[in-house]
Amino acid sequence: MCARYTLTRSEKQLLEAYNVKFPEFEPNYNLAPTQNGLVITADEPDIAQKMHFGLVPYWSADTKLNFSTLNARSEGAGMKKTYAPLLVHHKTCLVLADGFYEWDKKSGESIPYRFTLKDREVFAFAGLWSEWKSKFNDDVYRSFTIMTTVANETVGKVHDPKFRMPVILDRSSEKLWLNRHFSVPALLSLCQPYPDDLMNVYQVSKDVNTAAVKSIPNNKQEFILPLNSQ
Structure with missing residues (x-):
């Protein structure tokens, strides 16, 4: 799963990775649920938008976050009330990141590790997004969830082999994830574990x-520095 991630690069670095229009965005070294992340949607692929991490379905009574919607299991998303309509209507998005955290809890403590990629400084998770509108005023709340898949060996070692990991898309898959003509099965087929040999991992401070x-x-x-290097 992915409940915390990072997006710390400069606007110049983001522009080099994704040639789209960016809003003002401060580096976030510990991007948590309800906070704003940057996403690129299939509806508007030429701009990056701020949206809240943790999906609030359009049919919800309010914007109170159900923490089970931080991530969507790719294997069953096409059959879930919350996610199936978003897939059918191509509410897909790229969730921009440069790392993510997972916790090793085997010892009874929560020991954090940060994962990054060797081949790219900035990358994208496969995501789905939704727009909630108030019935009583003009309030609009846009939010997203991160797709997950089975963990590769690198991520699985931190917790256990049955653990989950976020779906990290390679550059060609990013374009396909935003392709509005792709079928739901074709979209979900892109949700694969990222290659182990292209990932870095290191322990960070429990802070x-x-x-x-x-x-x-x-x-x-x-927070993003290797443990004992601060």
């Missing part, structure tokens, strides 16, 4: 474990 302190996001540059 990253806390998403917020007194409702203020816990977001510090040193």
Whole structure:
């Protein structure tokens, strides 16, 4: 699964990776549920947009986040009330990132590790997005979920081989994920574990474990540094 990730690169680096129009966006070293991430949608592939991490379905009574919608299991998404309509109507998106965290809990402690890619500084998770509109005023809430698949060996070692990992798309698959003519089965076939030999992993400080302190996001540059290098 993926409940925390990072997007720390400069606007110049983001533009080099994705030639789209970007909004103002501050680096986030600990991007947590309900916070804004950057996504590129199939509907508007020429711009990156801010949306809230953690999908709120359009039919929800309010914007209270159900934490089970942070991630969508790719194997069953096409049969779920929450995700199937989004796939059918091509509400697909690229969730921009440069790393993500997972926790090793085998010892009883939550020991965080950060995963990055060897072949790209900035990459994209496969995502789905939704737009919620209030029945009582003009409020609109756009949000997204990150697709998951079975863990590769690199991610599985941190937790266990049955663990999940986010779907990381290669460059050719990114274009296909946003292809509005792709069938649902074809889209879901793109949700594969990323190659082990293209991933890096290292332990980081447990200070990253806390998403917020007194409702203020816990977001510090040193979180992404290897343990003991701060």
